[in-house]
Amino acid sequence: xxxxxxxxxxxxxxxxxxxxxxxxxxxxxxxxxxxxxxxxxxxxxxxxxxxxxxxxxxxxxxxxxxxxxxxxxxxxxxxxxxxxxxxxxxxxxxxxxxxxxxxxxxxxxxxxxxxxxxxxxxxxxxxxxxxxxxxxxxxxxxxxxxxxxxxxxxx
Numbered sequence: 001x002x003x004x005x006x007x008x009x010x011x012x013x014x015x016x017x018x019x020x021x022x023x024x025x026x027x028x029x030x031x032x033x034x035x036x037x038x039x040x041x042x043x044x045x046x047x048x049x050x051x052x053x054x055x056x057x058x059x060x061x062x063x064x065x066x067x068x069x070x071x072x073x074x075x076x077x078x079x080x081x082x083x084x085x086x087x088x089x090x091x092x093x094x095x096x097x098x099x100x101x102x103x104x105x106x107x108x109x110x111x112x113x114x115x116x117x118x119x120x121x122x123x124x125x126x127x128x129x130x131x132x133x134x135x136x137x138x139x140x141x142x143x144x145x146x147x148x149x150x151x152x153x154x155x
Contacts, residue, residue, distance in 0.1 A: 015127050018136035021081060026061050030073050030087050036063030037148075039141050041107075041121040042133040057132045060121055064145065069093050070152040072109070074119070079133050088113045098155045100146060107149060 022040055027033035041060040046053055061075040070092045076085040088111070092098065096110035109119045125139040138145075 014135065015137045018081075018134065019138075022061055022134070022136060025077075025081060025084070026063050026073075026075065029075060029084065030063060033063065036065045036071075036073060037141075037144070038063045039138045039145055040124040040134040040136050041138075042124050042129070043106075043119075043121045044132075057129075058121075059134050061134075062121070064148055064153075066148065066152055070148070072153065077134070079131060079135070081134065092153050092155070095153075095155060098149070098153050100149050100154055105142075 019040070023038050026036065026038045030036065039062050041062050043058045043060075045056045045058070047056070048054070057079065059077050059079050061077055063073040065071055072090040074088045074090065077083060090109060090111050090113070094111060096112075097108070098110075099108045100106075101108060104122075106120055106122050111119070123138050123142045123145055124133055124136060125142060127135050127137050
């Protein structure tokens, strides 16, 4: 890893350790969790209150796998991986819509588990957001996830 990669937060031993922790958490919370590829994801929502912008950060552990009915499993967590929501299982056949938004590099899902809301998220590409998002870089896993999403999951 070069100095530029370190400055940009594109991996390293700390990131690799966090990725191992994410894998272990996912496998412990999802039946047959080892059969999924796992990535860390996030979303930032900005709202305005008077003259102030408020940013809220959401963190997710997402597992995905191909099959007759491709599937995503989403676990909402915090940036420290200390609290977890119950896994949400999203089979392609159950999703109302699934889109990759190329202009922003984000993903969007509509599923009954999210009620009438859309779940939007980004793959965490850098550790530069530490404290707000999970401190792991999935920059190398981004391409394979986009390929899976576009070829097997998008509607």
